[in-house]
Amino acid sequence: MRMSAEERRESVVRAAMIEFARGGYRGTSTEAIARRVGVSQPYLFRLFPGKQAIFEAAAERCVEETWRVFDEASAGLTGEAAAEAMSGAYMGLVEDRDQLMMQMQLYVSVSAARAAGEEEIGESARRLWEGLFDRVRIRIGGDMKDATRFFAYGMLINTLVALGYPQDHRMWTGFDGCEGAE
Amino acid sequence: MRMSAEERRESVVRAAMIEFARGGYRGTSTEAIARRVGVSQPYLFRLFPGKQAIFEAAAERCVEETWRVFDEASAGLTGEAAAEAMSGAYMGLVEDRDQLMMQMQLYVSVSAARAAGEEEIGESARRLWEGLFDRVRIRIGGDMKDATRFFAYGMLINTLVALGYPQDHRMWTGFDGCEGAE
DNA sequence: GTAGATAGTGATTGGCCACTAACTTGAGGG
DNA sequence: CCCTCAAGTTAGTGGCCAATCACTATCTAC
Numbered sequence: 001m002r003m004s005a006e007e008r009r010e011s012v013v014r015a016a017m018i019e020f021a022r023g024g025y026r027g028t029s030t031e032a033i034a035r036r037v038g039v040s041q042p043y044l045f046r047l048f049p050g051k052q053a054i055f056e057a058a059a060e061r062c063v064e065e066t067w068r069v070f071d072e073a074s075a076g077l078t079g080e081a082a083a084e085a086m087s088g089a090y091m092g093l094v095e096d097r098d099q100l101m102m103q104m105q106l107y108v109s110v111s112a113a114r115a116a117g118e119e120e121i122g123e124s125a126r127r128l129w130e131g132l133f134d135r136v137r138i139r140i141g142g143d144m145k146d147a148t149r150f151f152a153y154g155m156l157i158n159t160l161v162a163l164g165y166p167q168d169h170r171m172w173t174g175f176d177g178c179e180g181a182e
Numbered sequence: 183m184r185m186s187a188e189e190r191r192e193s194v195v196r197a198a199m200i201e202f203a204r205g206g207y208r209g210t211s212t213e214a215i216a217r218r219v220g221v222s223q224p225y226l227f228r229l230f231p232g233k234q235a236i237f238e239a240a241a242e243r244c245v246e247e248t249w250r251v252f253d254e255a256s257a258g259l260t261g262e263a264a265a266e267a268m269s270g271a272y273m274g275l276v277e278d279r280d281q282l283m284m285q286m287q288l289y290v291s292v293s294a295a296r297a298a299g300e301e302e303i304g305e306s307a308r309r310l311w312e313g314l315f316d317r318v319r320i321r322i323g324g325d326m327k328d329a330t331r332f333f334a335y336g337m338l339i340n341t342l343v344a345l346g347y348p349q350d351h352r353m354w355t356g357f358d359g360c361e362g363a364e
Numbered sequence: 365g366t367a368g369a370t371a372g373t374g375a376t377t378g379g380c381c382a383c384t385a386a387c388t389t390g391a392g393g394g
Numbered sequence: 395c396c397c398t399c400a401a402g403t404t405a406g407t408g409g410c411c412a413a414t415c416a417c418t419a420t421c422t423a424c
Contacts, residue, residue, distance in 0.1 A: 126345050371420070384408105
């Protein structure tokens with residue numbers, strides 16, 4: 001039960017990824033996160049300065065994990081082969097909605113923060129995006145257009161998952177045989 | 183000042199599109215919408231049964247407007263030419279963030295509603311999506327893969343706009359010369 | 365001009381939620 | 395054994411917000 005603060009923070013980040021993925025930033029209460037962790041709600045504020053900090057940690061972790069998935073799937077590969085391997089791995093993520101939805105929540109939350117005048121959040125989110133984008137780009141050969149195409153199909157996948165299309169729906173048929181494209 | 187209920191509803195929908203686009207569903211107060219309309223907050227509940235109904239009306243309008251933009255841009259064209267025309271038109275929308283962000287808010291809000299067990303919302307959102315998707319698909323020749331590619335690049339555009347990339351940023355260079363791809 | 369309908373407001377409320385403060389519990393070392 | 399310090403809790407607060415209710419103002423038709 002009793003853990004070090006560092007271990008607790010880790011489990012808070014994991015719980016936050018799930019809750020924020022499902023409810024969005026405003027739609028997720030710190031109470032819900034605490035309940036999932038199995039800890040009292042006020043204790044979260046000992047571990048993090050505020051709700052926003054929890055969200056940022058979850059967002060960063062989400063992007064890291066996405067890269068980890070890409071990296072493992074494409075280990076030792078380059079170019080077209082790497083792109084195909086990563087595409088397949090991303091398709092596998094469709095199974096656990098939470099990972100993909102947390103990404104979406106990051107994007108729209110950044111947009112809301114920017115609309116509210118908090119531009120620093122936008123900057124840190126763009127750093128995360130570019131970090132992932134460039135690592136993928138290098139892995140598949142360095143071409144900007146190839147990387148753009150890769151991420152374009154990725155964003156469409158996120159959208160179809162958000163809308164709740166099952167994997168055997170016709171909306172997914174446009175991906176078949178779309179070689180190299182996610 | 184004084185308008186018919188129908189005219190008021192119309193202006194509420196317009197205001198709601200802007201506010202929801204910037205704040206998301208949970209992050210937008212009915213007070214903010216009412217203020218933008220220039221009407222008292224309680225009056226919104228005379229015009230609509232609740233906040234959710236306002237959001238749904240705004241979402242539907244948003245998709246309609248997107249099709250209108252595509253339709254006008256590609257009038258009289260088909261196939262590749264139509265795709266290019268619509269791509270250009272969508273790129274033009276990057277200027278007014280609100281239209282694109284309202285789309286994103288629709289997708290993540292549906293996801294949240296689904297996570298909360300309200301599946302009917304998902305169904306109506308999928309109807310909107312498929313309506314737009316199929317109209318575009320027909321216009322560009324009927325091929326599923328072409329339509330999928332078109333929307334993939336569209337979703338990436340939405341993401342880059344959400345993250346706040348200016349149009350001259352390197353993140354947009356992968357679109358150049360990507361013929362037919364949005 | 366007045367009666368009925370339609371447009372619109374002010375005051376309020378009950379619930380939720382991020383965050384704070386003050387207190388309690390428990391493990392390890394001297 | 396008890397002291398200390400970190401882990402964790404209970405109770406509470408102030409602010410916000412969707413929704414309701416009772417009311418006022420304005421238009422239209424006769």
